[in-house]
Amino acid sequence: MPANTKWILKNGSIIDGVNDEVLENAYIKVENGKISEVQQGEPRETEGFEIIDCTGKHILPGLIDCHVHLVWNGSADPQSVIKNEENDRIALEAYKHALDTLKLGVTTVRDLGAPDRTVLHVRNVIDSGLLEGPTIIASGAPICMTGGHVYYLGYESDGPDEVRKNTRRVLKEGADLVKVMATGGIYTKGEEPGSVQLTIEELSAAKEEALKKNKKVSAHADGIEGIMNCLEVGIDTIEHGIYADRQALEIMKNQGTFLVPTMAVMRQLISSPDIPAFALEKAKQVVGPHFSMLQEAVQIGVKIATGTDCGSPLTPPRYYYDELAIMHEAGMSEMEVIKASTAVAAECLGIEDQRGSISPGKFADLLIVDSNPLNDLNRLRGDKLVMKNGVLVS
Template sequence: MSRRLLVRGGHVFDPVSGTAARADVVIDGERILDVGPGLDGDRVLEATGQLVVPGFIDCHVHVMLDDVNVLRLLQTPFSLRFFHAARNLRLTLRAGVTTVRDAAGADLGVKHAVTSGLVEGPDMRIAIGMLSPTGGHADEWLPSGGCVHALWPSYPGCPATVVDGPDDMRRTVRELLRAGADVLKVATTGGVISPRSDPRRAYFGPDEIAVLMAEARAARVSVMAHAHGTDGIKNAVRAGVRSIEHGVYLDEEAVEMMVDHGTWLVPTLSAPRALLRDGPAAAGLTDATRAKVVDVVAAHDASVRLAHAAGVRIAMGTDAGIAPHGENLRELELLAAQGLSPADALRAATTSAAELLGAADEIGEVAPGKRADLVLLEGTEVAVGNLAERLRGVVHRGVVVHRGDGGEPARAAGPARHTAEAMGAECPRDNAVPPVR
């Protein structure tokens, strides 16, 4: 017999209107049963004076990565990364992010650890690896002539993804799909932290990208394109990718193409700022890499403003792993600083992100029938400032996994009952995290 959870007295954010109105939310199992005034339930999660928003969706993370210092990575036992991933997933969920798209690094075992409840974390979509040519973003060849595979090592369950030519592309795409990829990721330009690639240069020929897209269509999966430079962005959009990741050097033609093709932009504004904030020494950046980071920031901001003004659809992604895990909601403040309204910034992490992932019928709204993923924020104003400090609760699949206010956990409705049963396993008084499933 289910015990319905009542989230009482909050102001529920409506992404359609961009406003919030006072309403209760009733959760039965993993689903939202009802939203409206004067509802009741068996247990209560008090939300008076708080904004109730859908669980946030981060469309670009790397849960297996939290260091880009190659020397440190080479001195770290490989298996330790999986324990770091468990910590990173926990931090992400407790930050209010209930769904992520991992853009390379996490394999099927990491995803299964979450879905089985072995590890606490958000629901996951995984790319497993990033397709790149020799000399491209996933090629870790160094000026010394060494190739250390510190950031993107291959291992059982995670195929090597440096490919050249249509046949190599086809084989590796099929290996990724066999390994459990939910989405395919391709680097159509160089990158910022890769040692010898150029973020402004386009990589892969039309024949290679065409094979990728044909295999993706056959498998009914979408393609996300790491793309900084203008030419590489345009090549990816022409080919029909679902989203451009980063999109640093957009121009008016590229933006117009994205609008015409319905291509999404996932900006990841947090990543270059995190590298500069941590400092080149801490991140292990060379002078050449740091120069690329500095060049990126101003151009990136301008491109987001240009894309938003033109009507390009934007979804939130943080590049967490480059940016710190658990600070994901900072991205919404950065989007707002580039001209998105608070409501649009919230949409980027809820309804828009859900649409990008093809999951709008499941997540992204606080509405009957949707999955019960909720975040409670202090204050009832629709605003994105200081979100981490305002976080007061996280509900994932109907379970309260975090209370950030130190207040009363969900309790039995009616007169107060100070018993373990009344407190409920989902909402322990000491804020210990219960099973996610």
């Protein structure tokens, strides 16, 4: 169907991403790629519309992944796959991974680290309409200390002045947000997840420059000292948050800071001896504390947005749905998990006025699933119709 096709999805049960109540026996009108009407009952004025009968089915917003690395393929050691490749090939591979993600029902992703402008170019081509793909919110190259966490993806920076300059650089290149590396991590040799990397002065410089361009800042932050540094300077989203304690989580709740847990990748990292040995040993140490932190964050009421780190070792895009299961296991209800993957995630990305919920004026990013995911989130893994900007995904 052409991009300007008008649709009516009728007789469905709508989970809109915002409200706790399911809108039964309802219809959605889609015109010019956007939702024009959402009502219960039988639609009127149907001439010129293609009809999709959703009897017995549930309709929900397209899902959002707030933490991916599209340049990585989710193999046991994905950086080794691209380390000697030219950027044009890396960009093509990133597009392939983006398309795989869309076909799963994830219609928007936030990419938090890619060499140079590779993913920025992929985003631009998709946004132009030349190629089908998910909406990509991209940080471009992350800001890290020299030799710091995943330095091979980022712009190495030492001292506030270099951080400031490289933050300006990545924003000039077209980044939608800034990604900083506040601590060490798992998938870089010779560092510990709890160790501080960028200093509080360096983090402040990045945050100041982002504010000048009305952009958010996301921080890789595993250890408690690095997490507290991020909270002090007002970083918008904490990625992973492995060793966040109750005090840190309470601050996050009070400040409205988002937590993007990425638990699925941690469990994958300990699932196979094929990943690099240094990463396997570190992952074994953190997977327990990480899950305990997530449980406490749920209990406290921190804003949690779904993110997977897909692309990382042994975590190709299909593991998105494992993240939903882990969030449920940690104490979130099925409805809370869906909200974290739609409206809350959209707020985390700063696109809540465009995507993440089913309401008039929003882009028509929609899933039509055969049975009720509120009874079992695993039903989202099954066959489904995916609509992106009002176009059915083949």
